[in-house]
Amino acid sequence: MGLLATNKGKPMEGIMEQVRDGSTIRVYLLPDFQFVQVFVVGIQSPSMGRKAVVETVVETDLTSDDQNGNALAEPWAQLTSAQKLSVSAATVAEVSPDPFGREAKHFTEFRCLNRDVYIVLEGVDKFSNLIGSVYYPEGETAKDLALELVKNIVNAPRRGVQSSNDRFEVFYLDYRNQELVPYSQLRPIDASLSATPGLAQLYSLAFLKVPSLDDKFGTEAAQYWSEQTLGSSLQFKAVIEERDTSEGKIKGQGTDTCLVVTFFTEDPEDSINEAMLKDGLARLEKRMKWESNERKLMLNNFEECQEEAKTGWRGM
Structure with a gap:
């Protein structure tokens, strides 16, 4: 333009x-x-919204002697009594x-x-x-x-x-988290930015109940997680066990899907999930009645780690 x-x-x-x-x-x-x-x-x-609209359409049938439909009357001639006049009304519903x-x-x-x-x-x-x-x-x-x-x-x-000072719930576009922000700190943004993909993905540890920061051992669990991931040079592999579309909103971490994962270190037999159970910084969730053989073996191992922590009076 x-x-x-x-x-x-x-x-x-x-x-x-x-x-x-x-x-x-x-x-x-x-x-x-x-x-x-x-x-x-x-x-x-x-x-x-939209107001109701009635469109009137006038259709004229002209007598024709030719197979190709050429009318006897002139194209713009005034209508005669021999011609049929049909009127149809097309109505657009009101919104x-x-x-x-x-x-x-x-x-x-x-x-x-x-x-x-x-x-x-x-x-x-x-x-x-x-x-x-x-x-x-x-x-x-x-x-x-x-x-x-x-x-x-x-x-x-x-x-x-x-x-x-009125506060509004704000969803951040980069890390998809959210918080209550005073109106004085809000500014309009270009509408096209709403399609910007997030820079981070929300995860939670599969099969575990990890204490929140306000719960007992919550601070220790968060510190352990930080040391093992952010403070480590190890490479991790996340195996997606399921996808949760509600957990992010519940936890105040945006509206994107939360990936429920098992975090494995470079050793495929060693996972962060298992390590937190051994140290008593998490507890197993209630097991499902039906489990695949592979998952059953892994959860049996998790139960042994949890019992080891309980026996040693470690953590929770």
Whole structure:
């Protein structure tokens, strides 16, 4: 697009001519007198839904003597009584607005419609729609429309953000973990970044119950795990026993699938799972009624390691 190539990253003055929803606007650019539709970068406002539409289609049957269907009448001749007129109505069902869709649209209209705004084009989406930042004046300052929508409508409680110390659950894109963050520390990001793959994968040790940091021996278990992995030059092989789609959310570690694994060292007979049982830093989970022969042998060995720790009064 020539407009984007010429003006990307540059503030462009315009008048907001239409608001389709809270984050989709139509702007009359000055001084070029050009209309453009812009999607506000970094957010997606609740949809305004769709009204029911009835389309009337007029079909005309003309008398024909030719096999190829050439009509006796002229193509644009006025309809006669000999011609049949059929009218069919194609109805598009109504779709209700999303929750807070009307509020988001009203928020943008009240502050920007028919007023001077500044547009900073950032790029296009996969449908070649322009996306960019939108700024509107408020007193002596310029407000970022995306930030104000996030604060008041899109990701806020029903009555909006009450304080800059209000906390929101944030999912990080790199390591896929999450935490509660004060609103004052939030900033909008480019929507395309949401597709960025994580740099780390969440794992948990198979067949074991490992104490949390708040439990007895939890600190010792975490320290042992750190020393054996982060503080070691050994290479490990992770054998995936199952995939858990819920554990990450429960443990506050994002929403990605958690891989339940057995960690083997360079010696295929030696695993971190077994070592933690021997030192009393974990306990075996309840065994399944049906187990494969290979898994049965491994779990029998794990039980022996657990009994060894209990006999030696080690750990848990």
